[in-house]
Amino acid sequence: MKSSEPLTPVTAYTRRRSRAVRSLVLLVLFALVWTGFWLLGASAPQRFEDDVEHFKYGSIGSDNAERGLPYWIFTVLPEVFPEHLPPGGKGYEAFGLLVEPGRDRPVGFSKRRVFGIDLLGLNCALCHTSVVRDDPGTEPRLVVGMPANTVDLQGLFQFIFRCAGDGRFTEANLLAAIEGHVDLNFIERILYRIAIARFRETVLAQRDKLEYWNDIPAFGPGRVDTFGPYATLLFGMGVDGLIGTSDFPSLWNQNPRVGMELHWDGNNDSVEERNRSASIGAGNTPESMDEESLARLAEWIGDLPPPPLPAERVDRSKVDLGRTLFGKHCANCHAFDGERVGKVEPLANVGTDPHRTDAFTVELAKQMNTLGEGYPWKFTRFKTTDGYANQPLDGIWARAPYLHNGSVPTLWDLLLDPDERPKTFYRGDASYDWENVGFRSDRPKDEERRLFLFDTTLPGNGNGGHLYGVDLEPESKRALVEYMKTL
Amino acid sequence: MEAVRSPNAERHEEDRDQIFQPLSFRSGLRVKNRLFRSSISGTFDEYNGHGTHARLNWEESFARGGIGAIISSFVPVTVRGRILPRYATIDDDDKIPFWREVGRRVHAHDCRFLLQLSHSGRQQDVGGVENLYRVARSSTSKKDYFHGILSQAMSRGEIGQIVQLFADGAERAQKAGLDGVELHGANGYLLTQFLSSGINDRVDEYGGGVEGRARFVLEIVRAIRKRVGSGFHLQMKINAVDHNSWLYPWEKAGNRLEETLKICTILEDDGAGVDAFHVSSGSTFPHPRNPPGDFPVGEAPLWYDVMLSSGVRTGLNQRIFKNRFLASLFRKFWLWRRGKVIEGINAEYARDIRNHVNVPVVCTGGFQHAHVIADVIRRGWCDGVTIARPLIANRDLPKILEQANGPEPSKECTYCNKCLLNDLENPLGCYELSRYDGATFEERYANMMRSVMSVFEPPAFGPKAESGPEPAAAEIAEKGRAR
Numbered sequence: 001m002k003s004s005e006p007l008t009p010v011t012a013y014t015r016r017r018s019r020a021v022r023s024l025v026l027l028v029l030f031a032l033v034w035t036g037f038w039l040l041g042a043s044a045p046q047r048f049e050d051d052v053e054h055f056k057y058g059s060i061g062s063d064n065a066e067r068g069l070p071y072w073i074f075t076v077l078p079e080v081f082p083e084h085l086p087p088g089g090k091g092y093e094a095f096g097l098l099v100e101p102g103r104d105r106p107v108g109f110s111k112r113r114v115f116g117i118d119l120l121g122l123n124c125a126l127c128h129t130s131v132v133r134d135d136p137g138t139e140p141r142l143v144v145g146m147p148a149n150t151v152d153l154q155g156l157f158q159f160i161f162r163c164a165g166d167g168r169f170t171e172a173n174l175l176a177a178i179e180g181h182v183d184l185n186f187i188e189r190i191l192y193r194i195a196i197a198r199f200r201e202t203v204l205a206q207r208d209k210l211e212y213w214n215d216i217p218a219f220g221p222g223r224v225d226t227f228g229p230y231a232t233l234l235f236g237m238g239v240d241g242l243i244g245t246s247d248f249p250s251l252w253n254q255n256p257r258v259g260m261e262l263h264w265d266g267n268n269d270s271v272e273e274r275n276r277s278a279s280i281g282a283g284n285t286p287e288s289m290d291e292e293s294l295a296r297l298a299e300w301i302g303d304l305p306p307p308p309l310p311a312e313r314v315d316r317s318k319v320d321l322g323r324t325l326f327g328k329h330c331a332n333c334h335a336f337d338g339e340r341v342g343k344v345e346p347l348a349n350v351g352t353d354p355h356r357t358d359a360f361t362v363e364l365a366k367q368m369n370t371l372g373e374g375y376p377w378k379f380t381r382f383k384t385t386d387g388y389a390n391q392p393l394d395g396i397w398a399r400a401p402y403l404h405n406g407s408v409p410t411l412w413d414l415l416l417d418p419d420e421r422p423k424t425f426y427r428g429d430a431s432y433d434w435e436n437v438g439f440r441s442d443r444p445k446d447e448e449r450r451l452f453l454f455d456t457t458l459p460g461n462g463n464g465g466h467l468y469g470v471d472l473e474p475e476s477k478r479a480l481v482e483y484m485k486t487l
Numbered sequence: 488m489e490a491v492r493s494p495n496a497e498r499h500e501e502d503r504d505q506i507f508q509p510l511s512f513r514s515g516l517r518v519k520n521r522l523f524r525s526s527i528s529g530t531f532d533e534y535n536g537h538g539t540h541a542r543l544n545w546e547e548s549f550a551r552g553g554i555g556a557i558i559s560s561f562v563p564v565t566v567r568g569r570i571l572p573r574y575a576t577i578d579d580d581d582k583i584p585f586w587r588e589v590g591r592r593v594h595a596h597d598c599r600f601l602l603q604l605s606h607s608g609r610q611q612d613v614g615g616v617e618n619l620y621r622v623a624r625s626s627t628s629k630k631d632y633f634h635g636i637l638s639q640a641m642s643r644g645e646i647g648q649i650v651q652l653f654a655d656g657a658e659r660a661q662k663a664g665l666d667g668v669e670l671h672g673a674n675g676y677l678l679t680q681f682l683s684s685g686i687n688d689r690v691d692e693y694g695g696g697v698e699g700r701a702r703f704v705l706e707i708v709r710a711i712r713k714r715v716g717s718g719f720h721l722q723m724k725i726n727a728v729d730h731n732s733w734l735y736p737w738e739k740a741g742n743r744l745e746e747t748l749k750i751c752t753i754l755e756d757d758g759a760g761v762d763a764f765h766v767s768s769g770s771t772f773p774h775p776r777n778p779p780g781d782f783p784v785g786e787a788p789l790w791y792d793v794m795l796s797s798g799v800r801t802g803l804n805q806r807i808f809k810n811r812f813l814a815s816l817f818r819k820f821w822l823w824r825r826g827k828v829i830e831g832i833n834a835e836y837a838r839d840i841r842n843h844v845n846v847p848v849v850c851t852g853g854f855q856h857a858h859v860i861a862d863v864i865r866r867g868w869c870d871g872v873t874i875a876r877p878l879i880a881n882r883d884l885p886k887i888l889e890q891a892n893g894p895e896p897s898k899e900c901t902y903c904n905k906c907l908l909n910d911l912e913n914p915l916g917c918y919e920l921s922r923y924d925g926a927t928f929e930e931r932y933a934n935m936m937r938s939v940m941s942v943f944e945p946p947a948f949g950p951k952a953e954s955g956p957e958p959a960a961a962e963i964a965e966k967g968r969a970r
Contacts, residue, residue: 010798010799013637013799017799
């Protein structure tokens with residue numbers, strides 16, 4: 001056929017139409033792909049150039065579709081349900097969460113878009129970053145790697161439980177609040193409707209599984225029952241009568257801890273398993289673990305130095321004596337080169353509150369060792385012990401209050417006979433008591449929020465035991481405390 | 488249709504007398520009974536429009552069966568106005584001898600012959616190679632919504648030319664010794680495209696109100712009268728109601744009865760216009776109301792393919808016809824849009840038109856029983872009926888109606904419309920297998936083929952072909968013309 005022959009009108013029309021249809025189909029496909037990509041594609045997990053920023057806000061994989069918290073739902077809860085906040089509280093700061101200026105979320109939360117919705121995930125910094133107010137009236141400073149002394153994790157979760165269980169937790173109310181902050185498009189509105197319903201369902205299911213929290217003494221800030229939620233949420237086990245509440249630990253200097261019996265009770269001697277199990281606690285699943293980020297953080301905390309106590313706060317004249325006393329009375333268990341450091345001290349010796357070590361049962365250890373089935377890192381090292389592991393005391397000043405359950409506010413108090421240690425004291429204060437080495441514990445309210453009255457007479461909160469050094473002369477105790485400021 | 492008398496053998500004589508009384512028109516045309524063969528085609532002719540012996544056989548077969556008058560097939564006044572190739576045309580004087588022969592053949596049976604002057608406009612099912620690069624002309628540039636046949640609105644100049652082509656065609660019919668002409672102004676063809684308020688979107692003097700839309704047809708009527716005088720029968724086939732939105736509810740409904748009554752008055756032209764009206768309905772062809780009956784979903788995918796290159800929606804239609812589920816949905820829709828009545832579907836419309844006009848009215852729509860036909864004539868709803876498919880099924884239907892109320896039930900036209908679909912590719916005939924004798928499918932099919940192919944008998948060359956009608960019959964024919 002010569003190319004000069006014209007098309008018949010019908011052929012010309014149908015070709016034009018085919019071209020138009022093809023263009024339309026391409027356009028629709030493009031739109032679909034774009035929408036699909038936008039909808040289904042997760043944004044890349046958030047990474048920060050700076051290690052500290054990454055630690056505070058970067059993803060470890062917990063911002064996943066299964067367990068991530070929808071950002072906007074989380075964000076509007078305090079304004080929709082202010083009555084569920086602690087009295088006088090505003091926003092998540094009421095639970096001691098740290099909000100840095102210019103940030104859209106507290107420290108310890110990563111953010112990532114999945115299925116068209118921004119999700120929050122918890123990361124290590126939530127429980128391992130805190131603030132110290134050096135002097136009254138000054139702004140508190142942020143210290144990374146430090147136990148989150150102000151963070152009331154249980155209070156935070158119970159707030160969310162109360163919100164989800166409130167009759168006003170409806171799609172309409174939540175959407176209205178969300179749209180006060182951000183314009184949602186048609187698809188986002190649908191997605192949020194789904195997310196709100198799902199959030200309520202998931203949260204209430206979790207609430208029911210954590211009902212045992214109502215039967216044990218409140219955690220208060222700076223503490224958590226680490227393993228109880230694994231038992232009830234992951235393994236469906238009962239935890240009747242078990243109280244595993246203990247202090248958040250510090251994260252620094254992990255390399256020197258390799259090979260030590262880790263966790264308060266020394267139930268695992270693998271740094272890697274300890275890291276991974278903590279990340280599961282933060283919301284990771286075996287599939288969601290962000291290997292690259294976890295490896296980077298593990299490396300970073302491996303040789304992260306403890307924060308130095310300000311030099312001007314140390315009475316150098318007493319340090320030498322203190323060092324000597326430490327060498328004599330403490331180093332065997334608490335110096336990195338000590339013979340017994342990183343080893344479990346039987347309860348019979350240390351005599352501290354038994355609940356935490358008792359709460360980690362044989363059955364739970366067995367269950368923990370089922371995690372990671374099919375992965376090269378599958379847990380194998382969990383075991384039960386009969387005491388508490390001897391901890392190296394690096395950065396001990398920033399790890400107050402003391403003992404595994406945080407039942408003793410200062411180092412000075414720890415050197416007192418248990419009967420003389422404070423029976424009750426306030427936890428969560430960011431102000432520091434440089435003399436006794438610990439956070440202030442004598443006032444019900446600090447500059448920001450109401451504090452938590454810690455009662456050592458409640459089960460799991462006992463402040464007895466660890467009688468080492470209680471018989472020293474006061475001057476010796478002072479010297480020992482001054483020396484320990486330098487650790 | 489309401490209140491049709493039920494068949495009653497005792498009253499058949501009465502019915503027969505009603506049907507078999509002659510009908511005279513002011514034009515001088517006199518038809519021996521009230522039965523007309525409605526226009527129905529068949530792709531029997533030469534591609535370029537010359538008639539063939541098959542057409543002669545075809546038309547004669549109806550005359551032989553006793554029909555009073557035959558309205559020809561769709562006869563295009565120009566090749567641009569054809570609906571399918573191989574239909575005889577009246578586009579040139581060289582066609583006159585053929586039509587003269589047609590007249591001679593049917594007159595021999597005392598049957599009148601009216602030539603249907605036609606133009607497809609945009610409803611051009613298969614334009615043929617001559618029209619391959621041409622866009623169909625119409626009142627509108629909107630494409631036909633059923634098949635998507637492309638269309639371009641005619642200029643005034645083109646309108647004038649087409650008016651003359653109709654007049655030429657009428658003059659040729661007269662020269663051929665035929666008994667009259669019918670303008671095909673129904674069922675969606677060019678004249679409907681001007682008349683219908685659902686299709687005509689012109690803003691010039693040929694569109695707008697009833698007068699504007701009827702102007703084109705009135706010009707044709709006057710042009711024909713000018714050529715052939717008042718003594719040559721001229722009748723108008725018209726849609727009583729367009730029902731133009733049958734397929735897509737968003738299409739405009741088209742002409743209502745009141746508009747059609749006004750159009751009829753215009754076309755009577757104070758007594759100088761048309762001599763009769765032929766009432767149909769439905770602004771497309773086919774249309775659920777015309778020919779009223781079934782939609783043969785089994786046949787559609789076999790034969791509709793010939794139309795694939797004709798329109799821009801034919802592909803969609805064929806996909807629907809080929810999909811058994813969609814096709815059955817389409818069929819149900821078709822039946823729903825038709826309604827329950829088949830036989831006499833337009834009778835009440837005819838009544839209203841006949842009450843309004845001053846000329847006789849004939850009516851089409853599934854007629855094949857004496858009691859129905861006699862009833863509508865007796866009531867004065869129409870003066871005669873036109874029949875197509877039941878006559879294809881039974882060429883001797885008039886003779887049957889003389890003796891009985893209708894054909895044997897097993898021989899009745901089933902209104903299956905398989906003939907309609909087969910006409911696209913095959914010789915026109917009755918393709919309803921159930922009507923044929925035989926113990927097996929093969930026997931029935933063989934009988935069906937014999938019946939369908941009988942249109943080619945006798946052949947063009949052979950002993951029988953050379954024998955014309957007997958002199959006695961020819962004499963009767965001459966007398967019957969009563970001119």
